[in-house]
Amino acid sequence: MQAVRKRCDETGTLLIFDEIQTGFGRTGRLFAFEHFDIVPDILMLAKGIGGGMPLGAFVAAKEVMDVIKDNPMLGHITTFGGHPVSCAAARASLAVIKTENLVEQVERKALLFKERLKHPAIKEIRGLGLMMCLQLHSFDQVYNVSRYCAENGVMIDWYLHCETALRVAPPLTITELEIEKACNILVKGLEKYA
Template identity: 80%
Template sequence: MISNRELFLKNTAQTSNSPRLIEVERVEGIYLYGPDGQRYMDLVSGFNVSNIGHRHPKVLAAIHQQLEKFMHVTVYGEFVQAPQVELATALLDVLPKKYGSVYFTNSGAEAVEGSMKVAKKYTGRREIIAAKKAYHGSTQGALSLIGNEEYRTAYAPLLPEVSFIDYNDLSDLEKISERTAAVIVEAIQGEAGVRVPSKEYMQALRKRCDETGALLIFDEIQTGFGRTGKLFAFEHFDIVPDILMLAKGIGGGMPLGAFIAPKEVMDVIKDNPMLGHITTFGGHPVSCAAAKASLKVIQEENLLSQVNEKANLFRTELDIPQIKEIRGLGLMMCLQLENFDQVYAVSNYCAEKGIIIDWYLHCETALRIAPPLTISMDEIQEACKIIREAIVKFC
């Protein structure tokens, strides 16, 4: 009999020549389980998706309740569907009053695409500015914003009139001008190896956008929903972006994204042309029901209050000389090593011992630590013991 692993390699599209090939049969909480009883502690949360852990009972209950009512019924934006309405209302309730309209998508990349279209139409301008070493997704428009030429070249030509600035560099903000429709930045750069900007920089960026009339768009696809210790990372900087892009952690494990803006900004897609931005499955009712339940779990289980204490324990337990630097905010953390060979060896050793960690698209010399917010203090100590073993052994 051909194994699932063999069929995976034979029949499914591959995204690299060296997939991890960890077979998953079931998941629960912060753990993945293989077909032969292997157990893996997930320290990357499915890449910042499973912020409240895998298969949270309240999310499962919400999914089951919605399945009894309806799944897909029509394209997004035409019928009144309670899960979409309730989730949009819940999101606006926890966001600044500036925001007034939520557009649901299937993914983060689609939120990026929609945000760019809205910004161009609202401002009447064409230039988009992004940051070097940024990651915003792999669709053609989102790929145009990736600040790493290596990942763009093979798919050229991409969008015209996209410029790049150095992230967290005050002097580069002069490149934002009256020609700029929008500046799109990550609240914290993720795939660059968790680069946390200064408050001074973010406030200067906000001011420069105000001066030039450019919209400030924040990508909180990785940072949103408690990852940094606040519900949204922009709260750390005492600013409010004009458009907020969300995905990953929003859906409680279900596929969902969103971009959120003031109503007068979002309303530009309603006419000239009508239906200027549409999606078939965006805001799927089952995903919206799961997302609303997930947000409620974060609030009711007071998960934000535990993030900094847990992050500090990681930092204490991993305070060893072989780790050159620990960067991050909350439970979005990065362990800086010397080279990719060390990262690869440590990651494989940890996987063999039941701990899933990974590296970054634009920073292969560092290890990703982003566990579910529900991880316990004992589990952190258990994981760090194995990570220390691996780093001492290979570094």
């Protein structure tokens, strides 16, 4: 990532980070780019920013915003930007994230998942923080395990770009008891469809 940042600086290219899913603590830092000791030129935010309300943000330095404010006028605006109720929800959500130290708990919670998700059908667990994937052997396993989980109260899905990986991305507020329950259901699903 640092090499990409360096190359963008050398060529005058803007480095844009889409943190719509990774932002607001999911990876164990408030923003995923913080893991790489770099700063993007443009930051795209949504989902976590609104605390459940529809909200999006386009974040950039004034110099960048000045270049794109014309031609077309306000061409960078977002459908979900700026609604007062959504902005109030975002403010409240960020306050909860900070006061309850939710970002600081992410790595410990991710480790609990990794410790409890032991099964031969899992080829690999990868990701950052609470944004993980379980690499399985086939789409049939992924499909059947995700269906089993849903039938037993655990919402899980797969990646469109990798049909052999289950997506594990719980809320920051997940408790240790909920992690234990979710992992037990996942492992039972893996046992059934291994």
